[in-house]
Amino acid sequence: NAGVTQTPKFQVLKTGQSMTLQCAQDMNHEYMSWYRQDPGMGLRLIHYSVGAGITDQGEVPNGYNVSRSTTEDFPLRLLSAAPSQTSVYFCASSYYRGGTEAFFGQGTRLTVV
Amino acid sequence: AQSVSQHNHHVILSEAASLELGCNYSYGGTVNLFWYVQYPGQHLQLLLKYFSGDPLVKGIKGFEAEFIKSKFSFNLRKPSVQWSDTAEYFCAVNDLSGGSYIPTFGRGTSLIVHP
Numbered sequence: 005n006a007g008v009t010q011t012p013k014f015q016v017l018k019t020g021q022s023m024t025l026q027c028a029q030d031m032n033h034e035y036m037s038w039y040r041q042d043p044g045m046g047l048r049l050i051h052y053s054v055g056a057g058i059t060d061q062g063e064v065p066n067g068y069n070v071s072r073s074t075t076e077d078f079p080l081r082l083l084s085a086a087p088s089q090t091s092v093y094f095c096a097s098s099y100y101r102g103g104t105e106a107f108f109g110q111g112t113r114l115t116v117v
Numbered sequence: 118a119q120s121v122s123q124h125n126h127h128v129i130l131s132e133a134a135s136l137e138l139g140c141n142y143s144y145g146g147t148v149n150l151f152w153y154v155q156y157p158g159q160h161l162q163l164l165l166k167y168f169s170g171d172p173l174v175k176g177i178k179g180f181e182a183e184f185i186k187s188k189f190s191f192n193l194r195k196p197s198v199q200w201s202d203t204a205e206y207f208c209a210v211n212d213l214s215g216g217s218y219i220p221t222f223g224r225g226t227s228l229i230v231h232p
Contacts, residue, residue, distance in 0.1 A: 037219075044126075046224030047161075047207065094160060098220075105151055106209075106220060108160040 006030050010095050010109030017085040017116045025080040025112050027095030033107070034100035036078040040064065040091040041111075047094070053078055054100050085116045119143055119212040123223035130198055131231050138193040138206055138226050146214030150191040152182055155205040155225075164206070167191065178202070200232045 011026045029036065037052035049062030053072040067089060069081040078097075082089060092113050096106040124139040142148065152164040165176025172184040182193045191208060208223040 035219075039222075044224075047222045049219070052219060096161075104149070104211075105163045105166055106153075106161075108153075108162070110160050 008095055008097055008107050008109040010093075010112055012112060013110060015112060015114050017082070017114065019085060019087060019116060021082075021085050023082050023085065025082075025093055025095075025114075027078045027080065027109060028076050029078075029095075029097040029107070030076065031097065031107065032075060033097035034075070036072065036095065036097045037062070037106075038068070038070065038078070038080045039094045039096065040089075041094060042091050050080065050093075082114075087116045090114060090116045119210055119221045121208055121210050121221050121223040123206075123208050123226050125226045126224070127227045127229075129229045129231065132200055133197050134230075136193070136195040136198045136202070136228070138208075138228070140191045140193065140208030140223060142189050142191070142210045142212075142221070145186065145189060146212060148213060149211040150182075150184060151209040151211075151220070152176065152180070152191075152193050153207045153209060155207065157204065161207060164193070198228075198230045200230050202228060203230045204228060 008029045034055050038050040039047040048064045051070040053059045059070050092111050094111050095109040098104050098106040120143040122141045150167040153161040154164045155161045165174050167174045167184045175181045180195050184191050205225045205227050207225045209220045211220050
């Protein structure tokens with residue numbers, strides 16, 4: 005049981021660089037989401053998807069893009085990294101119908117210098 | 118939109134002390150309620166959940182939570198904490214009545230347990 009797999013675990017970027025954080029789940033969950041976690045701010049929703057081909061913005065979407073071409077994968081793209089995007093990023097998935105518990109990936113610690 | 122308040126941002130306890138962490142959500146209707154735990158350097162894991170039935174829910178590691186619908190609350194309790202309970206705790210709500218199952222998280226409570 006792999007659950008939710010996130011890569012990479014650590015990343016350092018220079019300001020202006022772009023990159024993609026990968027997220028894959030093997031539980032056939034419809035709902036997938038990306039959060040960022042910053043000290044004192046809790047979890048803030050960046051983008052989410054309720055199924056392949058369907059994505060929507062969360063609380064803090066600026067500077068990030070997502071796509072959902074398959075049920076399994078939900079990559080998060082940083083278009084032009086900024087120091088304000090230094091954070092820990094978590095991908096989560098769950099069954100959409102019935103509002104069940106979320107399963108989280110191990111997180112990606114991103115530093116933008 | 119639904120919101121979740123966790124009143125205690127930082128809690129420091131000694132081992133064997135009792136714990137209660139507050140969680141309130143903003144409005145009623147049909148909800149699913151969760152507590153997640155995040156140990157240092159790790160991802161969030163489910164501690165316990167409430168969907169329906171007995172409002173007193175028991176989770177892993179001796180934790181329990183009580184759903185009080187009239188108070189829109191879902192407080193987490195443990196009678197005797199251990200050093201290994203040091204972690205961040207998040208309350209979350211799925212508001213089923215709104216037709217959207219996107220969970221709303223509280224800002225978290227950092228618990229430090231001194232040995």
